[in-house]
Amino acid sequence: MTKSNHKISPINSRSRGENTREALIEAALEIFGRDGYQAASTRSIADKAGANQALINYHFKGKEGLYHAVFEYIAEQMTQGMGQIAEDIRKSLETIENQSKAEQTAFAIASLEKIISRLVHMMNSNLTKHWSTNILREQQSPTAAFDIMNTGPMGRLFKLCTRLVAICKNIPAESEQARMLSLLIFGQVHVLRACRATLLSHMQWENFGEEQMQFAENLIYQNLRAILQTD
Amino acid sequence: MTKSNHKISPINSRSRGENTREALIEAALEIFGRDGYQAASTRSIADKAGANQALINYHFKGKEGLYHAVFEYIAEQMTQGMGQIAEDIRKSLETIENQSKAEQTAFAIASLEKIISRLVHMMNSNLTKHWSTNILREQQSPTAAFDIMNTGPMGRLFKLCTRLVAICKNIPAESEQARMLSLLIFGQVHVLRACRATLLSHMQWENFGEEQMQFAENLIYQNLRAILQTD
DNA sequence: GTCTATAGTCGGATAGAC
DNA sequence: GTCTATCCGACTATAGAC
Numbered sequence: 001m002t003k004s005n006h007k008i009s010p011i012n013s014r015s016r017g018e019n020t021r022e023a024l025i026e027a028a029l030e031i032f033g034r035d036g037y038q039a040a041s042t043r044s045i046a047d048k049a050g051a052n053q054a055l056i057n058y059h060f061k062g063k064e065g066l067y068h069a070v071f072e073y074i075a076e077q078m079t080q081g082m083g084q085i086a087e088d089i090r091k092s093l094e095t096i097e098n099q100s101k102a103e104q105t106a107f108a109i110a111s112l113e114k115i116i117s118r119l120v121h122m123m124n125s126n127l128t129k130h131w132s133t134n135i136l137r138e139q140q141s142p143t144a145a146f147d148i149m150n151t152g153p154m155g156r157l158f159k160l161c162t163r164l165v166a167i168c169k170n171i172p173a174e175s176e177q178a179r180m181l182s183l184l185i186f187g188q189v190h191v192l193r194a195c196r197a198t199l200l201s202h203m204q205w206e207n208f209g210e211e212q213m214q215f216a217e218n219l220i221y222q223n224l225r226a227i228l229q230t231d
Numbered sequence: 232m233t234k235s236n237h238k239i240s241p242i243n244s245r246s247r248g249e250n251t252r253e254a255l256i257e258a259a260l261e262i263f264g265r266d267g268y269q270a271a272s273t274r275s276i277a278d279k280a281g282a283n284q285a286l287i288n289y290h291f292k293g294k295e296g297l298y299h300a301v302f303e304y305i306a307e308q309m310t311q312g313m314g315q316i317a318e319d320i321r322k323s324l325e326t327i328e329n330q331s332k333a334e335q336t337a338f339a340i341a342s343l344e345k346i347i348s349r350l351v352h353m354m355n356s357n358l359t360k361h362w363s364t365n366i367l368r369e370q371q372s373p374t375a376a377f378d379i380m381n382t383g384p385m386g387r388l389f390k391l392c393t394r395l396v397a398i399c400k401n402i403p404a405e406s407e408q409a410r411m412l413s414l415l416i417f418g419q420v421h422v423l424r425a426c427r428a429t430l431l432s433h434m435q436w437e438n439f440g441e442e443q444m445q446f447a448e449n450l451i452y453q454n455l456r457a458i459l460q461t462d
Numbered sequence: 463g464t465c466t467a468t469a470g471t472c473g474g475a476t477a478g479a480c
Numbered sequence: 481g482t483c484t485a486t487c488c489g490a491c492t493a494t495a496g497a498c
Contacts, residue, residue: 015463016463017463017464020463036267036368037270038267038270039270041490042491042492043491043492052465052466053492053493054464054493054494055464056492057494058463059463063493132371133371136367136425137267138428139425139427140367141265150429150432154429162433176446179433179434180434180450183422183426183430184447184454186422187418187421187423187426188415188419190426191417192418194425195417195421196371197369197373197377197381198370198389198414199414201381202386202413203410203414215411216415219415222458223415223454223458226454226457226458227454227457229457247481247482248481251481251482272472272474273473273475274472274473274474283482284475285475285476285482285483286483287474288475289481290481293474294473463498465496465497466495466498468493468494468495469492469493469495470491471490471491472491472492473488473490473491474487474488475488475489476487478483479482480481480482480484
């Protein structure tokens, strides 16, 4: 089979260039995640993508451009990963405004559980395996790449959680208490991914699969109810 | 002042070599933490330490040896940082065995609060500023360096917390529930350091100083009591 | 758009004088 | 123990053919 520079048939919605571009981004996501920005070599990324090293400069203007493209990709996937969940909750919030406090609280807790469940699964799926390391690195010393996510889906999700927490605790959604509480709740989910080595060692687990995830999730639900119950 | 290879006077407890060694470790802690293992150059480490680059090979057999020395240093400092707190709690645990459940629970919660307070402050002090990034990196893909801490002070502290949690919840200290709960509680402390960029952005804070620390700490205490109360 | 080849830079390690 | 000087490998980016 000989190589050709002709455009592929219109049956394929994507041009050859777009395929290469995406292959490079997915390879970069993995290699940047595994090795860090500096340790990752454009050679190894191109190899994994099955593309030529020089194409990184052609498509992304350089290593840094590719790095930013990776975070735009993550932000996109993050939005898709949360699916309709966040949107549905936002809509429902408007319709339950004139319900009783107890009903609103019940809805808020159920919504938080849905978000937590999705987060736990997202943060441990194979698809997102390499997000965490990339994001964690940016948390420590944020570059322009961090803003791409933070002003995007991540920030919006945090605002939503804060509103839900505020409903349960009967405090304003703008209060520092509501904000910090949503962060602390997220911390319980976050530790499962960020401290994976400690988790496995401390729990004496071989891996963190569906069963282990469910176990952790249920305990987080219990904690959530304990923390948010108004008394 | 001319350089000399003679041993310095016995009034100084340390030889010239030991001073160089420690300067290199402290510089390496910072540079490895900031740049990651690979991105950190032995040249920049030597520069910051005010030492010659070739001395890294002389003292540590190479870059990797220096990296391991850094984690031994962290483990040492970690033990010192917890001070007598952990030891005191372990001792007291033996003497309160025949007290009432309520008294034991009160002691366990007070102890956990002491540990949490110390952890929050340790994880945010200038002295330990560079630990986190080094440790977080090892959590994602553990090398031999991770074992140095995990089998040391970190593992012991987790076991202690698990015992305290088990007392409150009236469950065996070997149960997965007690282990996971102590991990989830730690997650609330951990998120304050590991998600620093998100924390600042979400809270709309400029920095995370003593005042902010106290605010977060108090909320963690409240959550702790809510989570561990037996009903 | 994709390729090969290479220029230019930097980092880890070592040899050997002091 | 500490220094200078240097070797050699690996990396990013670019030039230019196809």
